[in-house]
Amino acid sequence: MCRVVDLQQAVLAKNDICAHELRAELAARGTIVVNLLSSPGSGKTALLEQELLLARRRGLPVAALTADLATENDAVRLARSGVPVKQVLTDGLCHLEAGMLGAHLEDWLPEDTRLLFVENVGNLVCPASYDLGESLRVALASVTEGEDKPLKYPTAFGLAQLVVVTKMDIAEAVGFDEAAFRANVQQVNPGVEVVLTSARSGAGAGLLLDRAAAVADGAEAHLPVMAHRTDAHHSHHGGGELHSHEGGLLHAHPNAQDGDGHSHAHAAGAATTARAHRP
């Protein structure tokens, strides 16, 4: 007998729960994670080298974890700053997941760490879908990558809480159109701050550190429209019923599929409500 079951489970629910737990666990000990996303070669490591060194000079306890498919080159570079650094080799995996990060922090992350910078795998597609339990997500783009990068990778830039432009020292030579870049960022992520940096010239040095430290001190990070989604408690099924949302907003579901007209509340994200209806 074939039975149709309304499962309604978020595919990344497990990662999201794991990320949520990690965030809470780290917050309890006064640590926040800064998740850095960019394409390969956009200058995450160079920027981080500079920020880690600055943090050390300022006496701010920071640490860095860097993920790559292969080689320990980045860890070697970052370790020169003198702060605790860990290299994670993903063995071909294109992104980090919250559970992986949590496992790597055990027995490694110094107890007094205030900021943990996570240099994600250089990739603007896959890492964007995975919450790592960060409190600040940063998307980087170098001036050589083209002003339309935010439009080509809307999920990565749309979910960023801070956008960092790197290699500004060569902006003029490569004809970087800052206004166009900013406009494209605003299209996918209205209100997000864009900062300009150059690890080579030192322009914008400390900005990333300042923003991260502010969040660690309790400042509210930018909430992107794309992250401000309602689908966590807004599952699409059932026939045209009215759901009551927080804030008293009532509206009908646009995608009525069957006609069983049930009405019920959903828990956030990881809702696992298996309800069967026999066709």
Added chain:
Amino acid sequence: MHEMSIAMAVVGQVEEAAQAAGATAVRSIRLQVGELAGVVPDSLAFCFELACSGTVLEGAELLTESVPGRARCGPCADEWAVGMPPELCCPVCGAAAAELLAGRELQIAGVCWEEGPVPAPTRERIPEER
């Protein structure tokens, strides 16, 4: 590409649910994929087939439903299809969208599975019956 990770997560979750419900074989899975979910349906279908092999989902059909991105404006209450690349500023008043109503779904909507009484195995005929 992370479609293999996504496919394995889908298979893992459906496997768990099937086991809990005593389902014996999964026939199909309905998956909602938002326009902004960052997942390529074709690539996911390929990975899904591989991820199913050797599980209770072996041979199951993946029915992908694309969910268009929609946003709502706070000040003027306008609702619009955000398109791709998404336009998250209100086309009417220019304000930032108050919320994304749809478009980031990566959700197992439903499954169709074989359930309950497992048909009794046919016993082999004894020589006298032949």
